[in-house]
Amino acid sequence: MIDVKNLKKSFGDVHVLKGITTHVNKGECICIIGPSGSGKSTFLRCLNLLEKPEEGEITVNGQQILDPKLDVDKFRENVGMVFQHFNLFPNMTVMKNITLAPVRLGKWNAAEADQKARALLKRVGLEEKADVYPGKLSGGQKQRVAIARALAMNPQVLLFDEPTSALDPEMVGEVLEVMKELAKEGMTMLVVTHEMGFAREVSDRVLFMDDGVILEDRKPKELFGNPGEERTKEFLSKVL
Amino acid sequence: MRRYGKSRAFICFVMCMIMALPVYFSSAVAVKAAEQQTIIVGTNAEYSPFEYLDDDGNITGFDYDLLEAIAKEENVKLVWKDMPFDSLMGSMEAGDVQVIAAGIGPTEDRKKSVDFSDVYYTGTQCIISRKDNPIKDFEEMSGKTVAVLEGAHSDMIASGETTDYGEVKDAKVKRFKNASSAVMELKNGGADAVLIDNIMAEIYCKQNSDLQYESVPSTAEDTVFCIEKGNTELVQIINDGLAKVKKSGVYDDLYQQYFVDTVESSEDVTDVAATDGFLGLLSFIFLQDNRWKFYINGLGITLIVSLLSVIVGILIGLVVALVRLGAAKKGRRTILSTIADIYVDVIRGTPSVLQLMIIYFAVFHSRLGYVAAVVSFGINSGAYVSEVIRGGILSVDKGQSEAGRSLGLGYKDTMRFIIIPQAVKTILPAMGNEFIQLIKETSILGYVGIMDLTKAASYVSSRTYQMFIPLIVAGIMYYLIVKCLSILLKRFERRLRESD
Numbered sequence: 001m002i003d004v005k006n007l008k009k010s011f012g013d014v015h016v017l018k019g020i021t022t023h024v025n026k027g028e029c030i031c032i033i034g035p036s037g038s039g040k041s042t043f044l045r046c047l048n049l050l051e052k053p054e055e056g057e058i059t060v061n062g063q064q065i066l067d068p069k070l071d072v073d074k075f076r077e078n079v080g081m082v083f084q085h086f087n088l089f090p091n092m093t094v095m096k097n098i099t100l101a102p103v104r105l106g107k108w109n110a111a112e113a114d115q116k117a118r119a120l121l122k123r124v125g126l127e128e129k130a131d132v133y134p135g136k137l138s139g140g141q142k143q144r145v146a147i148a149r150a151l152a153m154n155p156q157v158l159l160f161d162e163p164t165s166a167l168d169p170e171m172v173g174e175v176l177e178v179m180k181e182l183a184k185e186g187m188t189m190l191v192v193t194h195e196m197g198f199a200r201e202v203s204d205r206v207l208f209m210d211d212g213v214i215l216e217d218r219k220p221k222e223l224f225g226n227p228g229e230e231r232t233k234e235f236l237s238k239v240l
Numbered sequence: 241m242r243r244y245g246k247s248r249a250f251i252c253f254v255m256c257m258i259m260a261l262p263v264y265f266s267s268a269v270a271v272k273a274a275e276q277q278t279i280i281v282g283t284n285a286e287y288s289p290f291e292y293l294d295d296d297g298n299i300t301g302f303d304y305d306l307l308e309a310i311a312k313e314e315n316v317k318l319v320w321k322d323m324p325f326d327s328l329m330g331s332m333e334a335g336d337v338q339v340i341a342a343g344i345g346p347t348e349d350r351k352k353s354v355d356f357s358d359v360y361y362t363g364t365q366c367i368i369s370r371k372d373n374p375i376k377d378f379e380e381m382s383g384k385t386v387a388v389l390e391g392a393h394s395d396m397i398a399s400g401e402t403t404d405y406g407e408v409k410d411a412k413v414k415r416f417k418n419a420s421s422a423v424m425e426l427k428n429g430g431a432d433a434v435l436i437d438n439i440m441a442e443i444y445c446k447q448n449s450d451l452q453y454e455s456v457p458s459t460a461e462d463t464v465f466c467i468e469k470g471n472t473e474l475v476q477i478i479n480d481g482l483a484k485v486k487k488s489g490v491y492d493d494l495y496q497q498y499f500v501d502t503v504e505s506s507e508d509v510t511d512v513a514a515t516d517g518f519l520g521l522l523s524f525i526f527l528q529d530n531r532w533k534f535y536i537n538g539l540g541i542t543l544i545v546s547l548l549s550v551i552v553g554i555l556i557g558l559v560v561a562l563v564r565l566g567a568a569k570k571g572r573r574t575i576l577s578t579i580a581d582i583y584v585d586v587i588r589g590t591p592s593v594l595q596l597m598i599i600y601f602a603v604f605h606s607r608l609g610y611v612a613a614v615v616s617f618g619i620n621s622g623a624y625v626s627e628v629i630r631g632g633i634l635s636v637d638k639g640q641s642e643a644g645r646s647l648g649l650g651y652k653d654t655m656r657f658i659i660i661p662q663a664v665k666t667i668l669p670a671m672g673n674e675f676i677q678l679i680k681e682t683s684i685l686g687y688v689g690i691m692d693l694t695k696a697a698s699y700v701s702s703r704t705y706q707m708f709i710p711l712i713v714a715g716i717m718y719y720l721i722v723k724c725l726s727i728l729l730k731r732f733e734r735r736l737r738e739s740d
Contacts, residue, residue, distance in 0.1 A: 048646055077648035087643035091661045100657060101647035146643075153647055 001026045001188060002047065002157065007056035009042055016042045017053065018212035024157075024190065029183040031199035031220070032192045034209035035235055040192040043209070044159050047190065048079040061156070077105060080150030084162040086142040088134035094121070094145050095130045102152045120148040124178050140171030144178055151182075158182065160191040196239055200224050208232050278317045279474065281307060282337035282606075284325040286418035286702070287389075289439060289498040290343040293322075293699065295529045297537065297691055302498035303341040306360060307465065309490045310481030321606055322689045324417060326391045329353065332468055336605040339474070340466040343437065345393045347402065350466065357465040357478045360491075365394055365405070365459035366441035368426060368434040368451050375433045376454045382409035387422035387431035390415035393461060394435035405459040408435075419444070420702030426451070428707075439499050525709055531700050538696030539717060545613050545685065545692065546678040550625075552618025553678075554671060557625025560584065562655075564626070565633060569651075580626070587623035593684045595620055600688040609690050617682060621674055628670040632663035665736050672729040676722050683718075693717060 002024040009017040016039045024030055032040045045051040047058065049065065049072055058065045065075055089097050098117040102108040108116055121127045124144035134142055143163055150158055160179065164172045176198050183189055183202050193199060199206050200220045208216040208223065208231075215229050224240075227233045283291045283299060291301035299320050311318045321337055328344075331337045332354060346356045369375040375384065381398075386408070388394040396402045398413045414431055416422040423444050425431045436444075441453035467475050485491045526532040560580045567577030587595070596616045604612040636659050644654035686695030697714030701707055 050642055050646065073645075073648050073650045076646055079646070081643075081646040083639055083643060085637075085639055087637070087639035089640065089643070089658050089662075091658070101644075101649050104653055104657070105648055149647070 001061060003057070003059040004047075005057040005059075007043070007046060007053050007058065009039075009046060009051060009053040009055075016212055017046070020056070020212075020214055022207065022214060022217060024188065026156075026188055027186045028204045029187075029189045029191065029202055030205050030207060031203040032190065032207045032209060033194070033196070033199055033235075034207075034215075038209045039212045040209050041161050044161050044190060044192050047157075047159055048076055048081055050081075077107075077153050078156045080153055080155035080158045082143070082146050082150055082158065082160045082163050084165050086134075086139070086146045086166070088137075088142055088146055088149070090134050093131050093133055094126070094137070097134065097145060098149045098152045101149075105153075107153060117148075117152065120151055121145075123151070123181075124148045125174075138171060139167045140174045143167065143171075143175045147175075147178055147182075157188045157190065160189065160193070162192050162194065164193065164195055194239065196224070196236075208235070210235070276315065276317050278319055279311070279339055280319045280321060280337045281339045281341050282321045282323060282328045282331050283340070283342050284328060285322045286325075286420075287343055287440075288419070289443070291341065293691075295531070295533065297534070302361070302494055303343060303465075305494050305498075306482075306485065306491065307339070307341050307478075309485045309494070310478055313481040313484045314477045316477065323606055324687065324689065325389065327601060327606070328466075330601065331606050332466065334601070334605055335468070336607070338468050338471065339478070343463050344466055345461045346464045347393070347396070349396075349402075354466040354469055355471065355475050357467060357475060358482055359462035359464055360482055361463040363437045363439060363461060363463060364455045364457060365397065365435055365461065366438045366453045366455045368423065368436060368441050368444060368453045369432065370426065370429075371450055371452050373432060374452060374454075378406045378408045378456060381411055381433055381435075383411065384432035385412045385414060385430070387414045387416060387425045387434045389419060389422060389436070390417060394437075397459065398435050405461070406456060418702055421698075423448070423451070424702075424707055521706070521709070525700065525704050525706055526713075529703075531703065534691065534696035534700055535693065535713065535717065538691055538693035538714075539721070541610075541685070541691060542679060542682055542693040543721070545610065545617065545682050545690075546675060548614045549617035549621050549678055549682070550671065550675045552614055553621025553625045553674065556618060556622030557627075557629050560622060560626035561629035561633065565630060566651075584623045584626055587620055592617070592620050592681055593687060596684060597687055606688075609688055613682070613685055613688065613690055617678060620681075621678060625671065625674055628674070629663070629667055632667035632670070633659055635666055636662045668736065669729060669733045672725070672732070676725050676729070679722060679725075680718060 004020055004022050007017050007020040008015070020039075020043055032043065034040050042051055046053045053066065056066075060075070060079070063075070064070070089100070092100065095114065095117050098120060099108065099113040102116075103110055103113050118127055118130060121130055124147055126141060126144055126148070129137065129141065129145070134145065137145065147163075163179070164175050167175065172195065176195060179189070179191070179198070180202050191198075191203070203220050205217060206220045206223045207214050208227075208229070210231050216223055216227065216232055218228070223232070224236065227236055283303065285291045285293050285299045285301070287301070289301055290303045291299060294300045299322055304320070308318060321331070323331060325342060328337070328340050328342055329350070332340055340354070343361075344350070346359075367375050367377070367381060375381050386398045388398050395413065395415060397405055398408050398411050400408060400411075414422075414425060416425065419436060419440050422431070422434045422436065426434045427448065427450070434441075438453075438455050441455070445451045445453045465478055467478065526535075560583060563574075563576045563580045564584075567574050573581075596613065599616040599619070600606065600609065600612040604615075640658055640662065641654050644658045645651075649657070682692055683694035685692040686698065691699070693714050697710045701710040704710065
């Protein structure tokens with residue numbers, strides 16, 4: 001479904017991605033782990049063109065997304081993203097946060113929007129918060145709304161950029177629970193995370209990134225049980 | 241691409257509107273001229289009794305009534321333009337006025353650029369001085385500080401530019417925009433003498449018992465109307481009319497009314513405070529001749545011009561800010577963004593007085609004073625507002641636009657639904673501040689002859705020879721308005737913050 005070849009990206013003189021090649025199948029849940037500064041988030045952001053890579057190829061469903069002629073907005077409708085800092089729109093209610101894009105872009109008509117949004121909120125367990133402003137929500141609730149918002153566009157892939165890193169520890173669980181459900185339902189997901197438990201338990205594959213490259217790409221049991229690289233071992237010993 | 245296409249079209253539209261305005265109105269004037277010949281007359285209504293504003297703010301005076309009487313005889317229509325004295329010649333050269341009626345003498349210098357009518361009044365220059373420091377002639381005036389009207393005949397004499405009427409050696413010349421300011425300077429000790437027309441000297445000395453005047457016979461000088469160079473037809477019309485008016489006795493009536501009666505009816509106002517007490521002084525300044533009306537009207541004009549300007553400023557500022565942000569987002573400059581950059585840079589780097597005068601005199605050709613003022617202050621304010629809006633938009637967290645864009649919303653939608661509504665919370669209070677700022681900034685409207693609050697105060701001051709009270713009252717009015725608005729704005733800001 002997603003095919004990445006030799007992806008390179010630098011900020012000024014700093015080479016953040018030094019050639020990433022990987023493949024994501026439909027329905028897979030892939031976790032990307034690694035030390036900070038290894039390029040995990042940048043890689044993820046390249047996949048929906050929030051960052052523009054300098055070199056390489058990304059193919060999504062057979063479409064070359066680095067083609068300058070690509071309708072970026074149209075493409076992004078199919079790739080949802082959940083941010084570390086939620087990025088809910090504070091000037092709108094939870095309901096409006098969810099319905100804005102699908103109604104505006106013609107995915108939902110105004111009449112059904114309310115009902116569909118409520119269904120999504122129910123899925124993340126927040127149906128009673130529909131008319132509340134984001135400022136009144138806890139971190140965990142905010143992130144669940146953000147997930148519902150991303151789901152509203154009915155994307156083919158969901159990208160999670162450290163979705164639990166900004167949360168108080170007691171709220172991490174509720175968010176991971178929602179993500180686990182999604183994975184179970186067969187959503188294609190790429191998750192940059194420091195939650196090793198989630199990676200081990202839920203993901204189909206784990207990518208270990210270091211210094212702009214993917215060092216290991218293996219099933220979670222193998223990677224956590226028997227890391228192949230010295231760097232991986234060192235990293236795991238620190239975080240586990 | 242569509243976005244830029246649209247905003248470019250909008251800017252072109254606005255520019256066309258601005259440029260078309262003067263054209264439109266000049267053609268409107270031309271159409272009227274076909275029905276009955278309309279002549280635009282320039283004057284400077286600060287030269288009582290020749291030309292000044294009456295209690296309702298309309299131009300009146302000897303020159304005004306005389307020329308109107310002439311116009312009636314010749315069946316032409318006059319449109320009067322009040323402007324600073326030193327703008328009169330320029331306006332005529334620019335073709336904005338066809339006649340100047342401002343007590344002007346027929347000098348050789350002026351003859352090069354305008355034609356003259358027959359002489360309608362002959363006066364002499366007089367030296368006004370304080371009784372405790374009398375100055376009798378040009379010889380005694382040498383080396384002294386002399387107050388004059390900027391660009392007037394007396395200015396030429398005192399500055400030594402013309403010696404045809406006698407020589408003043410090494411005088412330090414202080415130039416004023418109106419006669420009463422010059423007299424005030426003398427009374428305050430800032431000048432040793434005022435050189436001025438005899439009628440004015442008579443009136444001022446009658447009103448101020450501490451002053452005296454001495455006329456200088458060698459300066460006997462004619463007064464004429466100036467007519468645009470080469471318009472012999474118009475010279476003929478005015479001369480014919482003048483002859484008729486003199487014959488019919490209207491001229492003599494006006495002479496009696498403005499010169500003899502005015503001098504006789506002038507009261508000594510030197511010591512109103514001493515004779516009538518403080519309340520008497522206040523009543524003299526504000527109640528007599530309903531002078532308080534000037535303040536109310538002036539305040540209204542100040543507020544309306546400020547409010548309209550800030551609205552124009554917001555519209556311009558929004559467009560400019562979006563153009564500049566768009567270019568910054570793309571990482572390269574466009575023709576539009578370069579224009580926007582230059583606009584902000586130039587407007588912020590030049591005084592608003594100059595901007596106002598350039599727009600009023602050069603672009604609007606002294607027409608539509610209020611529109612010119614709103615356009616000028618709007619353009620001025622737009623530069624500042626655009627920076628406020630830009631700052632407000634940039635202050636919205638980058639994650640907000642990323643979230644919008646990652647949902648598939650375009651740049652426009654993201655701006656409209658997500659970024660701008662959030663930016664407005666920082667921008668709105670700043671807009672209020674801009675309005676408050678403009679209330680004070682517009683105090684320069686007097687430069688283009690608009691009676692705003694400051695100009696009203698200075699006018700009342702010039703009519704009453706009181707410097708302190710008329711100006712301080714205007715100051716208090718400004719302060720109270722600004723204070724009230726600031727308090728309202730603070731409350732509004734607090735409410736905005738609470739809604740977060």
